[in-house]
Structure formats: structure tokens, C-alpha cells
Amino acid sequence: MAGSWFLAPGVNLSLCIDHVHSMPLVLLSYMVAVFASYTAFHVMERVDSVPSGAGRALWLATAGVSMGAGIWAMHFIGMLAVTMPIEVRYDLPTTALSLVFAIVASGVAFAIFAGSGTLARRLGLGGIVLGLGIGAMHYTGMAGLRLAARTVYDPVVFGLSIAVVVALSILALAVLGSDGWTRHGRRARWRIAGAALMGLSVTAMHYTAMSATYFFPEAGNGPLAGFADSNVLVAGIAIVAVGLGLIAAVAAVVDRRLQHSETRRRQSEEFLRTVFDTSADGILIVDGRGLIEMANPAAERIFGRALAGLALEGVVDREGGVLNRGEGWRTPLEAVARRSDGGAFPVEITVGLAEQAGAAINVVVVRDITERKEAERSLLAAKEDAEAASRAKSDFLATMSHEIRTPMNGVIGMAGLLMNSDLDEQQRLFAGTIIESGETLLTILNDILDFSKIEAEMIDLEIGPFHLSQVVESVLDLSAARAHA
Numbered sequence: 001m002a003g004s005w006f007l008a009p010g011v012n013l014s015l016c017i018d019h020v021h022s023m024p025l026v027l028l029s030y031m032v033a034v035f036a037s038y039t040a041f042h043v044m045e046r047v048d049s050v051p052s053g054a055g056r057a058l059w060l061a062t063a064g065v066s067m068g069a070g071i072w073a074m075h076f077i078g079m080l081a082v083t084m085p086i087e088v089r090y091d092l093p094t095t096a097l098s099l100v101f102a103i104v105a106s107g108v109a110f111a112i113f114a115g116s117g118t119l120a121r122r123l124g125l126g127g128i129v130l131g132l133g134i135g136a137m138h139y140t141g142m143a144g145l146r147l148a149a150r151t152v153y154d155p156v157v158f159g160l161s162i163a164v165v166v167a168l169s170i171l172a173l174a175v176l177g178s179d180g181w182t183r184h185g186r187r188a189r190w191r192i193a194g195a196a197l198m199g200l201s202v203t204a205m206h207y208t209a210m211s212a213t214y215f216f217p218e219a220g221n222g223p224l225a226g227f228a229d230s231n232v233l234v235a236g237i238a239i240v241a242v243g244l245g246l247i248a249a250v251a252a253v254v255d256r257r258l259q260h261s262e263t264r265r266r267q268s269e270e271f272l273r274t275v276f277d278t279s280a281d282g283i284l285i286v287d288g289r290g291l292i293e294m295a296n297p298a299a300e301r302i303f304g305r306a307l308a309g310l311a312l313e314g315v316v317d318r319e320g321g322v323l324n325r326g327e328g329w330r331t332p333l334e335a336v337a338r339r340s341d342g343g344a345f346p347v348e349i350t351v352g353l354a355e356q357a358g359a360a361i362n363v364v365v366v367r368d369i370t371e372r373k374e375a376e377r378s379l380l381a382a383k384e385d386a387e388a389a390s391r392a393k394s395d396f397l398a399t400m401s402h403e404i405r406t407p408m409n410g411v412i413g414m415a416g417l418l419m420n421s422d423l424d425e426q427q428r429l430f431a432g433t434i435i436e437s438g439e440t441l442l443t444i445l446n447d448i449l450d451f452s453k454i455e456a457e458m459i460d461l462e463i464g465p466f467h468l469s470q471v472v473e474s475v476l477d478l479s480a481a482r483a484h485a
Contacts, residue, residue, distance in 0.1 A: 006155045007214065017084055017149055017215040021207070025081030029074045029206070034199030036070015040106065041176055041191045041198075047114045060114065064107025071102045071134055071202050075141050078206045084215065086148050094144030098137045105133015113173055123177060127170030134169070134202055135162045138209050149215040157212030161205050168201030282366035286312050288359060302347075302368045305340040312364065314338075316349060337366065345370050401449040405442060412438040 043063040047056050075098070079088075109130035113122050138161075142151060175194040276283055282299030284292050284307065292315075295307035303315060318335035337347040345368065352363040415434040423431065 005153060006158070007152050011152075013214065015216060017086060017217060019082050019084045019210075019215065021078075021210075022081045022083065025077060026203075026207070029077040029081060030199055030203045032070060032077055033074040033202040034195050036067055036074070037172070037198035037202075038191060038195035039070070040064075040067035040110070041194055044110060044114065044176070045191075047110075056114070060111050061107055063110050064103050067106035067110070068099065068103030068133075068137075071106070071137060072099045072141075074199075074202050075138055075206055078203070078210070079141070082210070084147075086215075086217075089146040091144040091146055095141060098140035098144065101133055101140055102137040105130055105136065109133065109169075109173075113177065119177055123170055123173050127173050128166055130173070131162065131166030131169040131201070131205075134165050134205055135209075138206055142209075142213070147215070148217065150218040152214050152216065153209075154212040154214070157208060161208040161212060164208050165201050165205030168197060168204060172198035172201055282368075284312065284364040284366065286362040286364055288361070293361070299366060302366060303337065303339055316347065316364075316366070317344075318349070332367070334369070337368075346373050397448055397451070401445045405445045405449075408438055408442050408445065412442065 040063045043059055043066055046059045047063070082088075109126045112129060113126040115122060145151060172194050175190060175197055276296045279296060279298055282302045283296045284299055285294040287293050290312050292307045292310050292312055295303075300306055307315065316335050316337050318333065332348045332350050335347055335349050336344050338344050348367045348369050350365040352365075354361050354363055412435055415431050415438065418431045419428065419435070
């Protein structure tokens with residue numbers, strides 16, 4: 001086996017077939033490996049978000065297929081980059097076996113990485129499994145070569161290729177599992193970094209292994225009819241691998257968006273449930289038949305009973321009905337509600353329209369306004385008492401004014417008669433002062449009486465034209481009278 005797989009000591013290397021690589025295809029192979037790794041890492045984000053075992057297994061398998069197919073495509077694009085002076089074909093069963101190695105190793109490695117245990121253990125074991133799987137894929141794919149040459153390997157560089165892929169696979173998984181991976185807004189950056197390292201791991205292994213590979217011409221070991229042409233096989237592999245990667249990436253993106261939508265929906269429902277349960281007002285969900293489907297705790301506290309299944313019209317009375325089909329009332333309206341014992345109390349209701357599962361529902365907000373009505377009645381009673389007191393005061397003033405004015409007219413009249421009698425100058429002065437003082441007091445009584453009439457709304461105002469000069473004259477006369485008084 002050593003003679004067929006590895007270089008024998010003292011072999012003349014100048015006899016081997018020279019092969020060179022096309023740099024554009026080398027770069028393309030690296031980009032394919034990076035793309036496959038990025039897609040697989042993107043899919044891996046879905047693993048932790050799915051609690052069920054079946055769901056996790058599905059996403060792990062998707063990541064494994066995406067990674068394995070990408071590695072496989074990278075290998076054969078790398079082989080297409082090799083230029084040799086002999087024809088190269090591939091054995092399809094052996095080539096398919098190399099794909100199986102790549103997918104299984106990727107899936108197992110990701111399962112270990114996403115499993116339980118310490119991070120160091122998961123990184124080490126996962127990296128070893130992934131690296132060995134990549135190595136097995138490469139050398140199995142090389143075993144599927146059909147060409148007029150014997151393939152042997154330098155044992156030292158052969159081992160180095162395995163060591164390189166294992167080390168870089170562990171490093172790439174370490175980037176994937178670092179703390180920065182979970183930080184908000186940095187997932188994409190760390191995913192790109194991990195994909196770049198994983199792509200480097202795969203391509204470094206491949207081209208290190210190719211450096212360990214020597215092709216020696218061998219008669220009778222030429223290409224056989226029926227084996228796949230290299231160009232056709234590589235093109236098909238690349239198309240399939242990239243297609244699988246795209247499908248996996250799209251599936252991950254769609255699933256993430258669906259999960260985000262589900263998370264937002266769940267958060268919205270939790271928020272509405274919190275509002276529903278903690279609202280101080282009663283909230284009733286009423287179906288199209290007018291039956292209460294759901295009531296919040298405040299509603300059941302207001303009505304003093306469970307309400308689900310009851311007809312809304314049986315617990316809330318309002319002329320014309322509570323619900324107008326096809327309409328909602330955004331302006332609160334007053335109605336009468338009934339408790340389980342038949343007791344009635346005033347409420348204020350608002351009706352809104354909504355749709356649930358394609359069916360129209362009504363959202364009825366009920367507020368108990370018993371305390372407000374009692375406060376309104378108390379204010380009304382206080383107002384009526386104040387108005388009664390004001391009327392009593394006005395009546396008292398009117399009565400007193402009338403009672404005082406009657407004897408005052410007698411005093412003024414008697415003083416006038418006294419003025420017409422024979423009086424000396426001093427007596428006439430005294431009588432005149434009595435008349436003026438009485439008339440002033442009578443004017444004050446008339447003003448008090450007019451004020452009482454105004455308060456009692458018993459005065460009639462005469463509407464007619466007036467001139468500013470008349471107003472000024474009246475004001476001056478009033479001022480003169482007050483000054484004289």
C-alpha cells in the first residue's frame with residue numbers, strides 16, 4: 001500500500017508529469033469555498049433558534065449539505081485549474097463517494113459544535129471531524145481520477161495537508177463560536193470572518209495536498225471509455241453545489257424572516273394581552289352574532305360576573321341597540337348595564353370594528369360611570385341650593401326695599417308739607433336737608449330693588465336707539481348726584 005500511495009525512497013522525481021494551476025480558477029475555487037462556508041454558517045444561526053429536535057436536525061443537515069457540496073465543488077474546480085499534458089477523466093461512483101464524505105463530515109462536525117459540552121471540546125472535536133472529512137473527500141476524489149499515470153503522495157506533505165485543514169477548521173469554528181458572534185449587529189462580520197477562514201482551510205488543504213501529489217506515466221493505465229469528462233463533470237458539480245448553497249441560503253433567510261415575523265407577532269400579542277388584562281376599563285370581544293367571546297378582568301369586575309358566552313344586549317341596554325353592524329362608535333355613548341342580580345348602573349361605551357381570522361368582531365370598551373354620575377348629581381344639587389339661596393336673598397332685598405321705601409315716601413312727603421308752612425330760615429334749611437337725604441336714600445333703595453330683579457331675572461330691558469351724548473349726560477348726572485350726596 002505504501003508503494004502505491006506514497007513515494008518510495010530514491011524515486012526519480014524528474015520522471016513525473018508536470019502540472020500547473022490556473023490562478024483565476026484557483027481564486028474561483030477559494031471563492032466557492034468561502035461562499036459555501038458563509039452559507040453553512042448562515043444556516044447554523046437557525047439551529048439555536050429552533051427548540052425541537054427534528055427542527056435542529058433539519059437545519060444541521062441543511063448546513064452539512066451546503067458545506068459539503070461547496071467543499072466538493074471547490075475540490076473539482078481546483079482540479080479543473082490543473083493543467084497536464086494528459087487527458088483526465090473521473091470515476092462517477094468514487095466521485096460520488098467523496099461527496100458523501102464531505103456532507104457527512106460537515107453535518108457531524110456542525111452537530112458536535114452545536115451540541116453540549118465545553119466550547120474547547122466542541123471546537124477541538126468538531127474541527128478534527130471536519131478537517132478529516134475534508135481530507136477524506138479530497139483524497140477519495142483523487143482516487144476517482146482516471147488518467148494514463150500513477151498517483152503517489154509525499155508522506156510528509158500529505159500529513160501536513162491534514163494538519164493544515166484540521167488547524168484552520170478549528171480556528172474557523174472558534175470564530176463562529178466566539179463572543180462577538182452573538183453581539184447585536186456583528187453576526188454578519190463574524191460570519192464573513194469565519195467563512196474566509198473556513199474557505200482558506202479547504203483551499204489550503206487542497207493545494208497543499210496537490211503539492212504532495214506526483215503523477216508518474218504508466219503504460220496501460222490510460223483513461224477508459226465510459227468515465228466522465230473532467231470539464232463536463234466539474235461544470236455539473238459546480239452548478240449543483242452553488243445551486244444547493246443558494247437554496248440553503250434562501251431557506252435560512254426566509255426562515256429567519258418568518259421567525260422574526262413570528263417573534264414580532266408574538267410580542268404584539270403579548271403586548272395586547274397585557275393591555276387587555278391590565279386595563280382599568282372593561283373590554284369585551286363580541287362576535288358577529290352579538291355574543292361575548294372574551295372579557296378582560298376589569299369587565300368581569302364591573303359586571304360582577306363571568307361574561308363569556310352571554311349576549312351583549314343582555315348585559316348592556318341602550319336605545320337602538322349597542323351594536324350597529326358595520327359601524328363603530330369612536331365617541332363614547334352612555335348606556336345602562338346590568339349585574340347578575342339585575343341591578344342597573346350607568347356605563348359609557350365605545351364600539352370599534354376589527355377582523356379576526358377573516359371574521360368581523362366588535363371591540364366594546366365599557367367604563368363604569370356610577371361615581372361620575374353621583375358627582376354630577378351632587379354638583380347639580382349644590383347648584384340648585386346656591387340658586388335657591390340667591391333667590392331668597394333677592395326676595396329678602398326686594399321685600400326690605402319695598403318695606404323701607406313706603407315709610408321713606410312718608411318722611412319725604414311730610415318734610416315737603418313742612419316746607420310749605422311758615423318756617424324761619426334755619427327750620428327751612430333743616431327741612432330741605434331731610435328731603436334731600438330721604439330722596440338719596442330712596443334712590444339707593446331703588447337701585448337695590450333693581451339689582452334684586454336682575455338676579456331674579458325679572459327685569460325687562462328696553463331695546464331702542466340711543467346716542468352717546470345721552471350716555472355721557474346720564475353718567476355726569478349720576479356723578480353729580482353722588483358728589484352732592
